[in-house]
Amino acid sequence: MIRLHVEAPLFGGAVVEATADQAHYLTRVMRLGPGDAVSLFNGVDGQWRARLAEAGRKAWRLVAEDLERPQIPPLDLDLVVALVKRARLETIVEKASELGVGRVRLMLTERTNADHTNIERLAAIAAEAAEQCERLSVPPVLAPIRLADLLASWPAERRLMFCDEAGDAPPAARALAGAPRPAGAWAVLIGPEGGFSPQERAAIRAVPGAVPVALGPRILRADTAAIAALAIWQSGLGDWEGT
Amino acid sequence: MIRLHVEAPLFGGAVVEATADQAHYLTRVMRLGPGDAVSLFNGVDGQWRARLAEAGRKAWRLVAEDLERPQIPPLDLDLVVALVKRARLETIVEKASELGVGRVRLMLTERTNADHTNIERLAAIAAEAAEQCERLSVPPVLAPIRLADLLASWPAERRLMFCDEAGDAPPAARALAGAPRPAGAWAVLIGPEGGFSPQERAAIRAVPGAVPVALGPRILRADTAAIAALAIWQSGLGDWEGT
Numbered sequence: 001m002i003r004l005h006v007e008a009p010l011f012g013g014a015v016v017e018a019t020a021d022q023a024h025y026l027t028r029v030m031r032l033g034p035g036d037a038v039s040l041f042n043g044v045d046g047q048w049r050a051r052l053a054e055a056g057r058k059a060w061r062l063v064a065e066d067l068e069r070p071q072i073p074p075l076d077l078d079l080v081v082a083l084v085k086r087a088r089l090e091t092i093v094e095k096a097s098e099l100g101v102g103r104v105r106l107m108l109t110e111r112t113n114a115d116h117t118n119i120e121r122l123a124a125i126a127a128e129a130a131e132q133c134e135r136l137s138v139p140p141v142l143a144p145i146r147l148a149d150l151l152a153s154w155p156a157e158r159r160l161m162f163c164d165e166a167g168d169a170p171p172a173a174r175a176l177a178g179a180p181r182p183a184g185a186w187a188v189l190i191g192p193e194g195g196f197s198p199q200e201r202a203a204i205r206a207v208p209g210a211v212p213v214a215l216g217p218r219i220l221r222a223d224t225a226a227i228a229a230l231a232i233w234q235s236g237l238g239d240w241e242g243t
Numbered sequence: 244m245i246r247l248h249v250e251a252p253l254f255g256g257a258v259v260e261a262t263a264d265q266a267h268y269l270t271r272v273m274r275l276g277p278g279d280a281v282s283l284f285n286g287v288d289g290q291w292r293a294r295l296a297e298a299g300r301k302a303w304r305l306v307a308e309d310l311e312r313p314q315i316p317p318l319d320l321d322l323v324v325a326l327v328k329r330a331r332l333e334t335i336v337e338k339a340s341e342l343g344v345g346r347v348r349l350m351l352t353e354r355t356n357a358d359h360t361n362i363e364r365l366a367a368i369a370a371e372a373a374e375q376c377e378r379l380s381v382p383p384v385l386a387p388i389r390l391a392d393l394l395a396s397w398p399a400e401r402r403l404m405f406c407d408e409a410g411d412a413p414p415a416a417r418a419l420a421g422a423p424r425p426a427g428a429w430a431v432l433i434g435p436e437g438g439f440s441p442q443e444r445a446a447i448r449a450v451p452g453a454v455p456v457a458l459g460p461r462i463l464r465a466d467t468a469a470i471a472a473l474a475i476w477q478s479g480l481g482d483w484e485g486t
Contacts, residue, residue: 099467133464215483235415239460
């Protein structure tokens with residue numbers, strides 16, 4: 001079943017105009033026609049079965065009919081990741097969406113070379129991954145923020161799984177084993193390929209809810225570290241247990 | 244420190260001819276010259292500090308001097324993965340190397356479209372990842388084999404973490420919690436994007452050491468599933484605990 005993320009409200013009878021990209025995808029790539037069924041979700045109203053209808057030259061709309069899955073709130077899990085090379089950052093965003101992250105926050109650090117990225121493209125990657133993996137929401141991708149600013153405004157209640165390659169942190173699963181359940185608000189933090197500076201490390205560890213963790217004896221690239229950390233968090237504290 | 248995987252034996256005074264690619268990388272990309280230090284490993288003799296020496300026109304050799312790290316045996320962990328699209332397969336091999344896999348086995352299944360791949364390129368990706376992540380061996384990448392043949396010759400003592408998206412398997416961490424330690428011989432098995440057929444699933448589950456596991460409520464792409472499963476295996480049964 002084809003699933004599309006839309007911005008419009010969804011309810012029985014709701015009419016949603018397909019974007020040009022969506023219309024192209026549905027009618028040209030997937031070769032659907034009037035009356036064919038598609039599933040829609042918007043992150044708020046659950047997943048709805050909808051029917052495709054023609055609405056003029058190259059214009060298509062989708063009419064929501066029945067609720068297929070009620071909305072469930074996304075996990076309150078941020079992925080905070082340094083700006084790394086484009087291909088690896090795109091991998092990270094795709095995988096974060098697949099692995100149920102609630103929000104992706106981009107971060108600038110002392111050893112981050114880039115200072116900007118194509119947020120729209122990352123948002124499109126997050127949406128496509130969400131459509132394919134069957135989640136009911138798309139994680140927003142927030143504009144880059146300096147690590148110092150991020151830490152200065154860190155909410156007291158949000159715990160922070162700090163993937164700390166510098167050595168003395170306990171292994172991830174053991175470090176998370178004592179965390180309260182249900183998990184509540186968390187973030188997973190992944191540094192740049194060059195690591196954090198000693199001052200940055202100290203500042204991160206000083207966050208009240210910081211949980212430094214190690215990801216094994218090998219040096220992981222940023223994308224590998226992000227996926228591994230998210231999998232272990234999900235496995236121990238996330239929504240994997242209920243499946 | 245630059246690390247290179249070589250095939251030659253390593254010992255104090257061993258002379259290793261650099262391949263053309265290695266010579267180019269060392270002298271042109273990294274701009275090293277005679278007398279500069281490089282680390283070498285071959286999967287058997289540990290990691291050795293070596294010095295670069297010129298040996299004629301465009302020919303370079305490396306002379307091993309001191310043992311930097313003694314050899315440790317790689318984990319006895321196979322990754323068995325269906326032939327998926329090239330880019331995703333390359334990601335899987337890179338990440339498997341980073342995550343300490345001992346051997347990558349490629350598999351053909353009923354729903355695998357491809358029947359061949361560029362093994363040399365995958366081997367080069369595994370080697371480069373091993374050089375960067377500081378492991379002391381490169382996981383071999385074996386030629387594709389049919390799932391039925393793989394199962395028919397499955398060794399009785401090798402346990403099999405079967406990433407089974409079809410629903411009723413327990414979550415990965417819980418499924419692995421009761422496994423004996425030290426872990427011994429294991430494999431992680433990841434199917435094609437279209438999943439296994441019911442017959443294939445039944446055959447895999449019939450392997451005496453099979454441990455079916457679920458990787459959460461979302462549908463993961465093959466590369467995401469492979470990385471997530473390897474991270475959870477390492478976290479629970481592998482070499483992460485000792486770090």
